Amino acid sequence: MGFTPTDSIWFNGKLVPWKDATVHVLAHGLQYGTGVFEGMKSYPTPDGPAIFRLDAHLERFFKSAELYDLAIPYSQATLADASLDVVRVNKLEASYLRPVAFCDAGTLSVWTKECPISVAIAAVPTGKYLANADAGVRVTVSPIRKFDATAIPAWAKACGQYINSARAVNEAQRRGFDEAILLNSQGLVAEGSGENLFLVKDGRVVTNDKDASILMGVTRASVLEIARDLGIEARVAPISVEDVLHADELFFTGTAVEVTPIREVDGRVIGDGKPGPVTRRIQDTFNQAVRGQLPQYRRWLSYVRQAVTSRG
Numbered sequence: 279m280g281f282t283p284t285d286s287i288w289f290n291g292k293l294v295p296w297k298d299a300t301v302h303v304l305a306h307g308l309q310y311g312t313g314v315f316e317g318m319k320s321y322p323t324p325d326g327p328a329i330f331r332l333d334a335h336l337e338r339f340f341k342s343a344e345l346y347d348l349a350i351p352y353s354q355a356t357l358a359d360a361s362l363d364v365v366r367v368n369k370l371e372a373s374y375l376r377p378v379a380f381c382d383a384g385t386l387s388v389w390t391k392e393c394p395i396s397v398a399i400a401a402v403p404t405g406k407y408l409a410n411a412d413a414g415v416r417v418t419v420s421p422i423r424k425f426d427a428t429a430i431p432a433w434a435k436a437c438g439q440y441i442n443s444a445r446a447v448n449e450a451q452r453r454g455f456d457e458a459i460l461l462n463s464q465g466l467v468a469e470g471s472g473e474n475l476f477l478v479k480d481g482r483v484v485t486n487d488k489d490a491s492i493l494m495g496v497t498r499a500s501v502l503e504i505a506r507d508l509g510i511e512a513r514v515a516p517i518s519v520e521d522v523l524h525a526d527e528l529f530f531t532g533t534a535v536e537v538t539p540i541r542e543v544d545g546r547v548i549g550d551g552k553p554g555p556v557t558r559r560i561q562d563t564f565n566q567a568v569r570g571q572l573p574q575y576r577r578w579l580s581y582v583r584q585a586v587t588s589r590g
């Protein structure tokens with residue numbers, strides 16, 4: 279998912295030209311990974327562009343920051359307005375938004391109390407995240423384990439945590455796969471490098487939770503709700519490699535990948551190798567929900583036209 283530059287990025291309280299949204303090489307967040315971020319999307323709807331689950335994403339953003347003693351110097355309401363502003367001023371419809379808050383340049387010590395905190399929100403036109411997403415992706419169970427929650431809680435979305443994901447997906451792609459499935463320190467399934475995992479068995483949908491060392495995805499929560507609304511039994515339970523290999527259907531969820539079918543795990547074909555019927559039903563409903571086509575899910579949308587001008 280490359281990106282096309284837009285006109286403006288919200289940076290420390292104001293909209294600045296794309297080329298001016300830069301940081302110092304000694305930024306603590308760059309040196310030590312001390313930052314937190316979010317990934318959110320806006321979609322075109324009949325009432326203009328809207329950001330999907332803006333509040334849930336920003337709540338997680340603040341919770342992630344708290345874990346790292348990173349005091350975001352703006353309110354959640356200000357960042358919500360700023361998010362809507364970057365979509366509107368850049369005249370975007372389908373876009374990917376990237377809020378980030380990080381320890382800026384101020385010290386080379388590992389501790390962060392001398393660091394100023396910088397916050398930015400960029401939005402770029404949406405691109406496809408995983409190749410082959412429509413037909414289903416090919417994945418491998420990674421030899422690289424997910425970090426243990428006793429070291430770093432996986433429920434937080436912090437910049438430095440992603441070196442674990444980057445290693446796993448790079449290793450998978452070197453071996454010709456689209457994506458990796460990481461196991462946790464107990465040898466159970468955790469998640470993809472940037473996605474949660476669902477399986478379908480005997481018509482029931484299963485996904486794991488916090489105990490499995492996963493990021494508690496906003497898409498995951500939305501899909502659980504959608505599945506139940508569709509009358510599909512949805513359970514939260516630990517998932518083993520065996521469960522994955524013998525699933526009738528498998529799919530990833532995430533802001534970037536939305537609902538993406540998995541057609542193969544380490545060469546083993548899942549189902550008949552095509553996106554399965556339960557996956558398709560959930561995917562279709564999700565795709566309509568994010569585009570404001572289903573009244574019961576409009577509460578998940580924050581409409582860009584209702585934005586007020588950014589507060590500083």
Ligand SMILES: Cc1ncc(COP(=O)(O)O)c(C=O)c1O
Nearest residue numbers: 472473474493495496497532533
């Ligand atoms: C490691 C990881 N797991 C799961 C997800 C899915 O989370 P969400 O649905 O909130 O985008 C993401 C993406 O943000 C992720 O990076």
